[in-house]
Amino acid sequence: MAEPKWLKDMNPDEYLKEDYEANGEAKAGTTIHGIDKDDPDWLDKAAKKVNAAEGNDYVKLDAGLMTVNQLNWMLRNTIGEMTFVDDNNQLLWYNRPIDPNYKMLASRKPSDIGNGIGKCHPKQATATAKKVTHALRTQPDGHDEVEMPVPNGNLKKLIYHRYKRVEDDEGNYAGTYEWVQDIYPLVKYFCETTGQKLVIDPDATTGATYRKNSDTDAVSGASSKETEKKPEEKPDTSTGASQHE
The missing domain is CATH 3.30.450.20 (PAS domain)
Known part of the structure; x- marks a missing residue:
């Protein structure tokens, strides 16, 4: 643990x-x-x-x-x-x-x-x-x-x-x-219904164990490239899409 x-x-x-x-x-x-x-x-x-x-x-x-x-x-x-x-x-x-x-x-x-x-x-x-x-x-x-x-x-x-x-x-x-x-089923459902994604932080100092076998193409485990900054999006309150960063 x-x-x-x-x-x-x-x-x-x-x-x-x-x-x-x-x-x-x-x-x-x-x-x-x-x-x-x-x-x-x-x-x-x-x-x-x-x-x-x-x-x-x-x-x-x-x-x-x-x-x-x-x-x-x-x-x-x-x-x-x-x-x-x-x-x-x-x-x-x-x-x-x-x-x-x-x-x-x-x-x-x-x-x-x-x-x-x-x-x-x-x-x-x-x-x-x-x-x-x-x-x-x-x-x-x-x-x-x-x-x-x-x-x-x-x-x-x-x-x-x-x-x-x-x-x-x-x-x-x-x-x-x-x-x-x-808690994965809870996180997965939350991400799917809000338009957010669970991503790997390449700069994190802890949690290295999680990085070795991660499915980077999963719905809730998208590639760490998703963490790169994108142009600001207009808020989409129906899907939470504004939180894609």
């Missing part, structure tokens, strides 16, 4: 202390005890233990009233892959895809629920993940979110990760909300 500089500069002696086995206690007192975190049936057993709402039971939210079914239906259809990890680094939820054949960019499965988040990361990614968690927990220089593109050398696959600090009503760290998406 392409890390922002402030994240790269963090002290590994601090962020590697993050307990990714979730052996601690959530400050909000919401940790469910007495069930093996690695139990593949953790969700059902934990829900039964706390008499969790389900099905057509209503849940009162801060700006709405919905059944559990309605929440599930809505979240399954929300764009992108979403995950919530509490302040104890325990994976509590993700929006399971409707399509069973869909291959998630950040792989999750129902049996992961209840696990320490360390179980959901490949070993080579654990240090970076801990860095993100620790950054959101401690907010160096006031940062409350981390954005990371994933360079892969392909302008038609723009993988984007966004991690957001979640706070309780008193402003204390309550966990991390992660959103992962291939």
